[in-house]
Amino acid sequence: MEKAARTALVAELIALITKGNAHATFEEAVADLTPEIWNQHVPEVPYTIWHLAEHVRIAQWDILEFSLDARHQSPEWPAGYWPAKDATADEQTWQHTLDQISADRQRFIDLLQNPATDLLAPLPHGTGQNILREALLIGDHNAYHTSEIILLRRLLKAWK
Numbered sequence: 001m002e003k004a005a006r007t008a009l010v011a012e013l014i015a016l017i018t019k020g021n022a023h024a025t026f027e028e029a030v031a032d033l034t035p036e037i038w039n040q041h042v043p044e045v046p047y048t049i050w051h052l053a054e055h056v057r058i059a060q061w062d063i064l065e066f067s068l069d070a071r072h073q074s075p076e077w078p079a080g081y082w083p084a085k086d087a088t089a090d091e092q093t094w095q096h097t098l099d100q101i102s103a104d105r106q107r108f109i110d111l112l113q114n115p116a117t118d119l120l121a122p123l124p125h126g127t128g129q130n131i132l133r134e135a136l137l138i139g140d141h142n143a144y145h146t147s148e149i150i151l152l153r154r155l156l157k158a159w160k
Helices: 003-018 026-030 049-068 091-113 131-155
Strands: none
Touching (some): 003 091, 003 131, 049 131
């Protein structure tokens, strides 16, 4: 891939992962929440806002580690990707979740920006996955759950 095309593609992937474009960002979706809100259950919904944020953290971490390390072992699906249904988060746990999402996202962006990263080469330890696909997966997965967080906030009357 020529350098200009790669640079443009990486810029678009970073925008997909970090910006809302046509919707709110993850940071906007989780801003200004209290433990009462992020731990509150909504009837007929099997998870809280914190459960969703923690799921985003775990899944994004797994995608990153899979992309970087052939020895990485993914959590068991689906239980390993979600906190326990009755788990709650205090302020320290909430902040850890948000900080780890941000740090892992930056590590993935660093991988994208590394000129040695071949975005299209199949990962040798995968089943056809490549870094481009993993970037799209992070963007798609995080956007999906960001919208769920906003929906829960609306149901809890805690959204703009």
